[in-house]
Amino acid sequence: MIESPIPLDALLRSKGDHSESIGLPPGVYSDANFHLFEMEAVFGSEWLCVGRQEQIPEPGDYLAVTRAGEPLIVVRLADGSINVMSSVCQHRAMCITASVERTEDDMLDPPDHESGSARTFRCPYHYWVYDLEGQLIGAPEMGRTEGFDTADVQLPSLVVEEWQGFIFANFDPDAAPLTPRLGKLDYVLANYDVANLVTVDPFTIPDVPFNWKIMVENFMEMYHQSRLHHGIHDFAPSSAASYADYQAGDAAMYGVCDTVEPDGGFNPTSKALFPPFPGLSIQERQRIVFALVAPSLLMGFQADSAFWFYVDPTGPTTHNLSMSYLFPASTVEMENFGEKLEEAIAGVSTFNVQDMPTNVATQVGMQSRFAPRGRYSWQEGVLAQLNTWLVERYEAAVMSN
Ligand code: FES
Ligand SMILES: [Fe+2]
Structure with a gap:
């Protein structure tokens, strides 16, 4: 096992609830030796x-x-x-x-x-x-x-x-099983029939120029949606966000955001473009769900469709980013599906054109001599959870040395 170039004491300060924890040491976003350590400590033994x-x-x-x-x-x-x-x-x-x-x-x-x-x-x-x-x-x-x-x-x-149609692999043959630790997510996603959804047009963007954690953080936290995305995200405001509790052993984190009206969507109309998932309750049609099966499977669920992102580090400041939509089979079979899909993709890109430059600029900032270990708002409580999950792995790796 490679040693962490960042002392464990410094990492441990990022564990715990958002009300008391602080951001990870900036070096975890750019240090080449830390990247090697993390590839072993996290990617070498997780699903x-x-x-x-x-x-x-x-x-x-x-x-x-x-x-x-x-x-x-x-x-x-x-x-x-x-x-x-x-x-x-x-x-x-x-x-x-x-x-x-x-x-x-x-x-x-x-x-x-x-x-x-x-x-x-x-x-x-x-x-x-x-x-x-x-x-x-x-x-x-x-x-x-x-x-x-x-x-x-x-x-x-x-x-x-296999979990809900997703295939997971682990380089560690003795890893703790994954699916028993995803029960909370199974519960919140029960009515989406995730196992039978259909992946549409997956693609990979190679060597996206920021650390993989910056991508995961940006995807998962809902503090920025009423700020960076003000206007286009008003159908699901930051103030309506909440996160499930995280306990040691959980393999996933997720947050829910209530939408102003049922059947919202990530596009300039803020309305769903496809029929809602057949099994959703009216309450479920009025919310979005963002989930992470740590470290690297990200999923978003809205009333009519879902999407997954897969984040795969390729270096300390780069990752490959794979993305795809997920639909019920009945939606993919619709006559005008192709047309609507183009609209949906264009809609999502209005968010991406704000998120991507933000992530690139955050990477620059994390490499600054003035990079902070900032405090968190309750609206980004999931980041403290993610840090806790990560530091548990860093700690285990350091202790096994
Ligand atoms: S046959 Fe595969 S490397 Fe020679
Ligand atoms: Fe965003």
């Missing part, structure tokens, strides 16, 4: 979302993703279960799902995120072939290599859990 189950419905369907710098394959097996395994070829480490058909312009870029359907995976480099479970089943011209047996070679698999 990382790697996709949604409806993205790989049939045996052989797969997603190629990178999490915490590790190229992975998420694949549906013949028995319907899901295998998450390393895509690092056990011959000489080529990523077996990487495209080798590149133009001169992009030939030195890292492996793409891809999806597809396969019966086997063949490494493009020397044609070693693996089955869907990661077992090596073919390797050309290895007959003269003493003692070599394909049966001895296997792509390493991760432990996997």
Whole structure:
């Protein structure tokens, strides 16, 4: 385990309720050594979302993703279960799902995120072939290599859990199970039928130029919505925000914001563009929910649709940001769905064009000699919860040294 370059005492001051805690030491947002420590302390042992189950419905369907710098394959097996395994070829480490058909312009870029359907995976480099479970089943011209047996070679698999259609993997085979610690979220999301929602047009923005925690904080706190987003966020004002309690052991945090009228939406009309979720009560149609399955799956729920963000650090001051909408199947089947979706996407971008420059500017500020460890408003109480969750992990890592 790598040691924290920031003393534990300093980190511990950010634990606890918003009424007493202070912001994390600014170095956690930019220090290269702290980033290495955090990748071990948090991303090396926590449940990382790697996709949604409806993205790989049939045996052989797969997603190629990178999490915490590790190229992975998420694949549906013949028995319907899901295998998450390393895509690092056990011959000489080529990523077996990487495209080798590149133009001169992009030939030195890292492996793409891809999806597809396969019966086997063949490494493009020397044609070693693996089955869907990661077992090596073919390797050309290895007959003269003493003692070599394909049966001895296997792509390493991760432990996997599914929750409400989201697929999670963990690099730590002894990690505490995830789903029993998501009960509060199951309760608040019960009527959205999250397990059967459909992911639409997921995409990834590579190397977004700020620390992953700045993205998570901006997504989760509702203090800024009546300020930074004044006008366009008035349908769900900061004053109507509240957060569920956080207790040690919880794997998620969430907040609810009542909307001024039922069926609000994140677009210039402030109204839902699609039919509401079929199962919602009238009270549920008059609120939005923001949730984090820590560290990196963010979800937002409004009356007619939901969206997920996946935040994957690529360095101390950069992350890959994946995003997608989630809809009930009945909505996706509507005739004018494509048209409405474009409207919805344009609507969300009116918020993003305010949030993204704010996050970039916050990153600059966190690297200033004058960067604060500021106090929190009750409207951003979730940030103190997130800090508590993080510091619990930092502390455990320091103690295990
Ligand atoms: S590196 Fe994959 S076959 Fe050689
Ligand atoms: Fe925002």
